[in-house]
Amino acid sequence: MFGYILRRILMMIPTLxxxxxxxxxxxxxxxxxxxxxxxxxxxxxxxxxxxxxxxELKREYGFDKHPVERYLIWxxxxxxxxxxxxxxxxxxxxxxxxxxxFFTMLVAFVTIIVTWIIAFPIGIYSATHQYSWGDYGxxxxxxxxxxxxxxLLALLLMYLANVYxxxxxxxxxxxxxxxxxxxxxxxxxxxxHLWIPVIVIGTAGTAGxxxxxxxxxxDELQKQYVTTAKAKGLAPxxxxxxxxxxxxxxxxxxxxxxxxxxxxxxxxxxAIVLSLETTGPLLIxxxxxxxxxxxxxxxxxxxxxxxxxxxxxxxxxxxxxxxIRLTGGETK
Amino acid sequence: MNLRINIFRFVAFLWxxxxxxxxxAAQAPETFMEAPLLxxxxxxxxxxxxxxxxxxxxxxIDLAADGNRIGRYGGRxxxxxxxxxxxxxxxxxxYARLVGYNSRLELEADILERFDVQDGRQFTLHLRxxxxxxxxxxxxxxxxxxxxxDIANNKELSPGGVHRHLLVNDKPPVxxxxxxxxxRYTWDAPNPYFLSxxxxxxxxxxxxxxxxxxxxxxxxATDKANDKWASSFNKLARQELPSDMRMPxxxxxxxQTNPPSSLYEFARNPYFxxxxxxGQQLPYADYLTxxxxxxxxxPAKTGSGDSDLQGRYVRFDDYTFLKAAxxxxxxxxxxxxxxVGSALAIYPNLNTKDEAWxxxxxxxxxxRALSLAINRREINKAIFFGLAKESANTxxxxxxxxxxxxxxxxxRFDLDEANRLLDQTILAKRGRDGIRLLPDxxxxxxxxxTTGENTMQTDVLSLIRxxxxxxxxxxxxxxxxxxxxxxxxxSGDTVISAWPxxxxxxxxxxxxxxxxxxxxxxxYQWPQWGDYYWTKGRAGEAxxxxxxxxxxxxxxxxxxxxxTDERRSIWHKMLTIxxxxxxxxxxxxxxxxxxxxxxxxxxxxxNGTWSYxxxxxxxxxxxxxxxxxx
Numbered sequence: 036m037f038g039y040i041l042r043r044i045l046m047m048i049p050t051l052x053x054x055x056x057x058x059x060x061x062x063x064x065x066x067x068x069x070x071x072x073x074x075x076x077x078x079x080x081x082x083x084x085x086x087x088x089x090x091e092l093k094r095e096y097g098f099d100k101h102p103v104e105r106y107l108i109w110x111x112x113x114x115x116x117x118x119x120x121x122x123x124x125x126x127x128x129x130x131x132x133x134x135x136x137f138f139t140m141l142v143a144f145v146t147i148i149v150t151w152i153i154a155f156p157i158g159i160y161s162a163t164h165q166y167s168w169g170d171y172g173x174x175x176x177x178x179x180x181x182x183x184x185x186x187l188l189a190l191l192l193m194y195l196a197n198v199y200x201x202x203x204x205x206x207x208x209x210x211x212x213x214x215x216x217x218x219x220x221x222x223x224x225x226x227x228h229l230w231i232p233v234i235v236i237g238t239a240g241t242a243g244x245x246x247x248x249x250x251x252x253x254d255e256l257q258k259q260y261v262t263t264a265k266a267k268g269l270a271p272x273x274x275x276x277x278x279x280x281x282x283x284x285x286x287x288x289x290x291x292x293x294x295x296x297x298x299x300x301x302x303x304x305x306a307i308v309l310s311l312e313t314t315g316p317l318l319i320x321x322x323x324x325x326x327x328x329x330x331x332x333x334x335x336x337x338x339x340x341x342x343x344x345x346x347x348x349x350x351x352x353x354x355x356x357x358x359i360r361l362t363g364g365e366t367k
Numbered sequence: 368m369n370l371r372i373n374i375f376r377f378v379a380f381l382w383x384x385x386x387x388x389x390x391x392a393a394q395a396p397e398t399f400m401e402a403p404l405l406x407x408x409x410x411x412x413x414x415x416x417x418x419x420x421x422x423x424x425x426x427x428i429d430l431a432a433d434g435n436r437i438g439r440y441g442g443r444x445x446x447x448x449x450x451x452x453x454x455x456x457x458x459x460x461x462y463a464r465l466v467g468y469n470s471r472l473e474l475e476a477d478i479l480e481r482f483d484v485q486d487g488r489q490f491t492l493h494l495r496x497x498x499x500x501x502x503x504x505x506x507x508x509x510x511x512x513x514x515x516x517d518i519a520n521n522k523e524l525s526p527g528g529v530h531r532h533l534l535v536n537d538k539p540p541v542x543x544x545x546x547x548x549x550x551r552y553t554w555d556a557p558n559p560y561f562l563s564x565x566x567x568x569x570x571x572x573x574x575x576x577x578x579x580x581x582x583x584x585x586x587x588a589t590d591k592a593n594d595k596w597a598s599s600f601n602k603l604a605r606q607e608l609p610s611d612m613r614m615p616x617x618x619x620x621x622x623q624t625n626p627p628s629s630l631y632e633f634a635r636n637p638y639f640x641x642x643x644x645x646g647q648q649l650p651y652a653d654y655l656t657x658x659x660x661x662x663x664x665x666p667a668k669t670g671s672g673d674s675d676l677q678g679r680y681v682r683f684d685d686y687t688f689l690k691a692a693x694x695x696x697x698x699x700x701x702x703x704x705x706x707v708g709s710a711l712a713i714y715p716n717l718n719t720k721d722e723a724w725x726x727x728x729x730x731x732x733x734x735r736a737l738s739l740a741i742n743r744r745e746i747n748k749a750i751f752f753g754l755a756k757e758s759a760n761t762x763x764x765x766x767x768x769x770x771x772x773x774x775x776x777x778x779r780f781d782l783d784e785a786n787r788l789l790d791q792t793i794l795a796k797r798g799r800d801g802i803r804l805l806p807d808x809x810x811x812x813x814x815x816x817t818t819g820e821n822t823m824q825t826d827v828l829s830l831i832r833x834x835x836x837x838x839x840x841x842x843x844x845x846x847x848x849x850x851x852x853x854x855x856x857x858s859g860d861t862v863i864s865a866w867p868x869x870x871x872x873x874x875x876x877x878x879x880x881x882x883x884x885x886x887x888x889x890x891y892q893w894p895q896w897g898d899y900y901w902t903k904g905r906a907g908e909a910x911x912x913x914x915x916x917x918x919x920x921x922x923x924x925x926x927x928x929x930x931t932d933e934r935r936s937i938w939h940k941m942l943t944i945x946x947x948x949x950x951x952x953x954x955x956x957x958x959x960x961x962x963x964x965x966x967x968x969x970x971x972x973x974n975g976t977w978s979y980x981x982x983x984x985x986x987x988x989x990x991x992x993x994x995x996x997x
Contacts, residue, residue, distance in 0.1 A: 072850050091526050095598060124451065124627055125602050125610065131627050197671050204668045205660050206629075210445070213630035213658075310660035312629050320450065325850075 040350060047342050054338040055113070059106045062327045062334075068098070069122045069325045096120065109328065113335060119328030123321065128332050132314065138207055139313040142232050142306075147294060150237045150244060151287075158248030163275065165253060177242035189235045189308045202227055205310030213312075235305050244290075251283035288352050292345035395427050396646030402440045404653045405637055414637055415503070417648055422495035425642045426477060428649065428992060433470055435970040437643050438994025443654040444675045444968070449662030454622070454631050455569070455608040456679065457655060461618040462986030463640075465492065465565045465573070470972070470987050472875065474566060478506075478617055478640060487557030487929040488535075494548040499638040500615035504578045508544045513577030515542045517586060518604065523597040530571055532564035557929050560879060568983040572606050576615045580604055619650040619991040631657040641991060650991035672697030675965040676993065678977060678984060682821070683751070686961045696966055703960045706978040709760040709868025709953035710751070711827050713737070713815070714891035717915075717950075718908065720859035723793075723805040724813075728863075729912060732788040734949040738777040739785040740838045741831050747955050750826050760868040760953030761942060765976065767875055768938050776946035778953065785838045794839075803839035812841045816855065817865045819846025827954060828865060857894040864891045868953055871980060876935035878981070880925055883941045884918035885910050892950045914948050967996045 070089050093099050097108060112119055118128035157177075161170045196202040203209050207228050212221040255261065256279055264274045306315030314333060321329035353359050399417040401409060408414040430437055448456065467477040476482055478498070483491040498506045519529045520539075529539050533552075540552040552561070564571040581587040583600050602610050609622045616622075617640070620633035633655040641649040660668070665680040670692035681689065689700045715728040715737070727733045743757035756764065758774035789795065794803045794811055803811040813835075817824050828844040835842050844865070847855065855861045869882050881887070885896035888907065896915060898907030910916050918941055925937045945951075960977035970993050976982050 071854075092598075095595070126627060133627065194667075203673060204671050205664045206658075210630055210656070210658050210673070214624060214628060214632070307661050308664070310664045316661060 036353070039353065043346055043349060047346065050342055051335075051338065052110075054342075055110050055335055056106070058331050058334045058338070059102075059109065062325075062331050063102060065325065069327065070098070072324055073122070096122070109331065113332065118332035121321070121326050121329040123324050123326040123329065128329050131317070131329065135312055135314050135317060138311065139315075142207075142229065142236070142311065142313060143295070145229060146233045146236045146240070149233050150240045153237070154241045154244035154248060158245045159252065159275070159280070161245065161249040162252035162256065173245070177245045180238035180242040183238065185235050185239065185305050186308045188238065189231065189305050192231045192235060193309060196231060200227070202231075207232075207312050232305055232309055232311060235309075240294075244287075247286050248283060251286060252279060255279035255282045285352065285356055288355060289348050291348040291351070292341065295340045295344035394644065395424075396642065396644060399642065399646040399648065400440075402635065402637075402648060402653065404440070404635065420499065420503075420638050421642065421648065422480075422498035422640050424480060424495055425648075426495075426640050428641050428643055428989065430643055430970070430992060435992060437645050437647070438651045438969055438992065440647060440651055440653065440994075442652045442995035443656060444652045444990070444993065445656050445658065445673065446676055447665045447668055447674045447680065448657050448659055449665065449680055451626060451628075451631075451659050452608060453659070453679070454657050456984070457620060457622075457633055457657065458607040458609075458618055459568050459983045460676075460985045460990045461620060461650075462568075462983045462989065463618045464567075464570055466562055467566050468981050468987050470989075472873070472981060472987070474562060474877075484562075487559065488555065489551065489553045490558075490561060491545070491549065491551045494550075495640060496548050498617075498640055500576050500579075500617065501621045501636040501638055502576075502579070502615045503638060504576070504615065506574075506617065507547050508550050509547075510574040510577050511542075511550045512544055513580070514573055514575045517577070517584060518575055519573075521586075523585070524601060530564070532558075532560040532571055533573075557927060559877070559926055559928070559934075563878065563981075566981075568980050568986065569607055575604055575606070579613070579615050620655045629659045631659070633657070639991070643992070649989075651994035652991075669698065669963050672965075674698070674963065675968055676971070676985070676990065677964070678703070678960060678962045681961050681963060682823075683959050683961060684823070686959070689961055689963055698963045699966045699968075701962045701964070701971065701973050701975070703962050703972075703975040703977040704763075704765070705956070705958045705960050706763050706765070706873040706976050706982075707867045707870060707956060708762065708872040709758065709951075709956050710755060710958045711824055711865055711954050712760040712868035713831070713863065713865050713952040713954075714856075715863050715952070716856060716859065716861055716891065717893045717912070718859050718895035719862045721862050723807050723809065724862045727793055727805070730792045731948055732792050733794065734952065735777045736785040736788040736792075736838060737835070737840070738949050738952045739779065739781045739788070740834050740840075741778075741952065741954060742780045742834050743778060743954055744780065746827055746830050749830065750823060751955060751958055754957075754959055755955035756957040758953055758956045759946060759949070760951045760956075761872075761945060762869070762874050763872040763956050766873050768935070768942065770939075770942070773942050773946045777949050780834070782834070782837050789838060797839055801839055802841060810841065811839060812843065813863050814861075815842050815844050815863050815865055816852055816861045817844055817846050818849045818852050819844075820849070824865060831954075853889070856891045857888050857898070859895070861891075866891055868951065868956065870978075872956060873976060873978060873981065874938070876931050876938050880922055880938055880941050883945060884922040885915050886919075886922065914944050915950075918944060964993075965995070969994050969996055 070092055074089055090099075097105055100108075109119060116129075118132070120126075121128050121131045124131045157173050161173055164170050193204055197204050206213075208221060208224040209228075212218075212224050215221055256275075258279075261274060261279055264277075265271070269277075303315030303318060305311075306313045307319060310316070314336075318330060318333045320326075321333065399421065401417050405414055405417075409416050414420070446456070448454070463478055465476075465478045466474055466482060469475055478495070480493045480495045482493065485491075492511075494507065500506055518524050519533070533539060535554040535556050535558045538555060540554045540558070543551045543553070545551055565573060580600070580603070583596070583603055585596050603614060606614075606616065609616065610626060612622045612625055614622075616636060619636055619639050619641070621636050623632040623634050624630070635650055635653050639649055643649065658673075662680045665674075665677070666682075666685040666688060668674060669677045669681055670685075670688055672692070686700070686702070689698065692698055693700050715724075715734055717725065717728055719725050719728070738759070747753055747755050747757055756774070757778060759776050759778045761773040761776075762768050764774070789803065793806050796804045798804055798810060805811060815828065817828065819825060825844060825846075828842075832842045832844065842863075852861075852864070856864050871878055871882060874880070882890070884900075885893040886900045888894040888898040888901065890897040893910065893915060895907040896910040899909050900907075900919060910919065921937050921941050925934055928934050928937065962971070962975065962977070964971045970988075972988050975985075975988055977984060981987070
C-alpha cells in the first residue's frame, strides 16, 4: 500500500511538469502581451509612451529573456510557492489571490456537501421505487437541473432573492462586510449569500449524481445475492444497505478526482454572473488582459487540484474496495 | 492671450439667464462650519480647526451660478465599478486640478489661486498660501520642484524623459521657483498643450508630495537604492490611481483601503480647498465607496439601488430597466448626452496591405459613395429610438465649432448618387450578379473588422451591410479581440474597420485638433501616417495624400498660434477638409447616456454631457457638491 501511494505521488511530478509546459505555451500563444495592452491603454489616453520605457518594463519582468528561460524561472518559482507577479494589480500573485482562495474553497466545499446530502437519499429512493411516480417526478426535477444553464438560474435566483429576501445583488456578503473582520453578522451575511451559488453550481452535479447512483444501485439490486438475502428473510433496509449500497458507492469516491476541479472551474461562469469574491472572475480578467503569471499560476492551481483529487480518490478506492488489486498486471 | 475658453453659445444663454435669477455673485463667507464627522477629532486636538485647515483664500464654489443649491454635510456616495483600476474614477470625478474646466467649459484656477500667461509661452502659477496636503503638510513650490527635478528629470523614474506636453520643439521649459507659493514655466515658443494637459481628466501632475515621497527616493534615502526602487516609487507616487492609503492627496476624498480589495473606501480630505458660500468645506459627502464586481451585473445592481451615482457601465440599452426601477423609488435616472463625433464610425484603412482596396479607398469618390449609401435615419430609428442625430463623423452641435454643413456632408441617403460616384472609379465594373469588381478581378467584398464589444455595433453594421449591397458592395462584419483589432489595423491586415467616432466632439478652438490630423496609430483610417507623426518619422510612412499632408500642416500652425481667433479659423479649415474628404464615415451622434443616482442625491444635473474629455464624466459638475437630502 505504502509503495503504491509513493509511486502515485512520484507520478504526479512529471504530470504536473507536462501540464506546466502546456499552460505556459497556451498563455504565450495569443499575439501581443500585457505590455502591448498596457501601452495601447496609455496611448489611448494621450500618454507619451516611450518605447524605451516599455523595454525597461520588459527587462524588469524578465520579458527580454528567451521563453524557455522564462518558463524555467516561473516553474522554479512555483515550486517554491512563489506564484509570480501580476502586472495588472502590480502585486505578487499570492497577495492578489489572498482570501479569494478561501472563499473559493468554501463555496466548493459547501456545494459538495449539499450535493451529497440531496443526491444520496433521492438516488436510493429512485432506485428502490423504480418507475414509480416519485421516481419519475424526481428524475424530471433532476433533468431540469442539468438542462437549465447555470448563468440563467443564477440570474433568476439572484433577482428573486433581491426582491423577496432583500439580499444585495451579487457578491458573497453584503457590501458593508467586505473589509470588516470576521464576525457573527458577517458570517450570517455570508450564509445569506452563499446559498445561491451553492444551489446554482450544485443543481447540475446533484442531478448527475442521482442518475448514476440510481443506475448503479439498480444493477446491484437485480443481482442474485440480493434476491437470496431477501428470500432468506433479511429486513429490506438491511438488504439494501449491507452490500448493494456499498457496491454502488464506488463512483462517489472515484468522482472526487473530477469533483474538485469542476467545482472550482465550473464555478467560474457562475462566479462572474454572481460577482463572487472567488478566484473565477480573477482568472477570466487575467486571461483577458494577458496578465500571464496570474493566469498561469491559476491554471496550474486548477491542474494541481485535479491531480490531487485523482490521487485521493484512487487511494480511497484502494482502501475501501477489496476488489481492487494494487499489483495490477503482475499476477496476470 | 485670452484665457477664457470660448463658451458654448447655448450655455452662455443659460448662464446669462442664471445671472438674472441670481444677480449677486456668491460672497466669500466670514465664518466656517466644521463637518460633524471631524468635530470630535478637532475637539480631541487630533486635527486643527477648519480655519487652519483651509487655505488663506479657499476656492469658493458658487453653487447658485449653476442653478444648484447649498447642501449639508454627511452621507456616503456608493459607486459600482468593473475593475480595480477604475478607482481612478474617484480622481476623475473629484476633478481637483491646478486649473480645471467648470460646467460651462471655461478654464479657471482651482488648486491654484490664479495663473498668468504671457505670449502663450510663459506660465506663472500662484498657489494658495496655507493650502495643505491631506496629511496636513503645506503644499508649496517645493512640491513642484520635487516633481521637476527629482521625478521628471530623473533618468530612472522617467526613462522616456519629460512628458510630451512639457516639450516645445523637443525642448523642456525653464522652471523657476519665484517664491514659496509661485512657480514659473517658460518655453521659447507657445505651448498650447500645457494648460489643457494639467486640466485633463487624467492630468499631467506637475507636482508631487515631496515630504512623503522622499523617504522612497534613492536620492534622499540611499538605503532604498536597489534596482527595483524606481518601479515601486512610480507605483506609490501615482496620484490618479493611488496604490497606498498613506499617499497624500489634494483631491476631495482620500483612499482608505490598500489594494487589492473588492471594496474601496474613500473618506473626506479634511484639508480640501473648496468651500461653499455658507462656509462649509467641500465635499458634502463624508465617504465615497467603490465596489468592484462583474460589470455585467452593474446595471442590475444599480436598478436595485446599490449605487448612489452611476454612469459608467450602464448603457442606453439599460434605460428602460432603470426607468422601471425609478418607479420603486430606489434611484432616479437622467439622460445625458454622449459627445463622441459618431456613435459608430467606419474607417476605410488608407494604409491597408490590400493594394486594390487601398487604391479604391484613396479615391475620395469611393469614400463619399460608401457614406451616401448608409441609411442613417433607419439606424437612428431602429437602434437609437430616434433620439440620436444623423451626422457625419465631426464635432457635435453643442460645440462652438459646429456648422450644419459639417454634419450633413455626404450623410444623406442617396443610392443613385452613390452608384453614379462609384461608376467613375476603379470599381465601375460589375459582375453578372451586380456585385462590383476590383481591377484585379476580385469581387468587391469587404471584411469589416470590429471589436464586437456590444450589440449596438453589430446591429448598426447589419443595417449598413444591407444598404451597401445595393451599391454592389458586399460587407461582412467580423469581430476580433480588441488588442488584435488594433494590431491588425496598424499592420494593414484590416481593410476597413468600425469604432466610435472622434472623442472630442465637444471641441472648442483651444482644444488641440490632434485627432483630426494623422497623428497617432490609434487612428484607424491612417495608422501608418499617424505613427509617422507620433514617432517623428522613426516608424510608419509619411502621408502621401495632399489633403492628409495639409491636415498635418494645419495642426502645426495651430500649435504655433497664439490667438483663439487664429485657432478657430484653423479648426474650421480642418473640419472642412474632413467634411469634403470623408476620411471616416459617421453614422449618428448625440446618443444618450443614462445617469442613475440616489433619489435624494442633490445637485446632479438633469442634462449633462457624458465624456472622458473635457468633462471628466461627472468631474466638471463637481460631485463634491452633491449632497444627500433627508
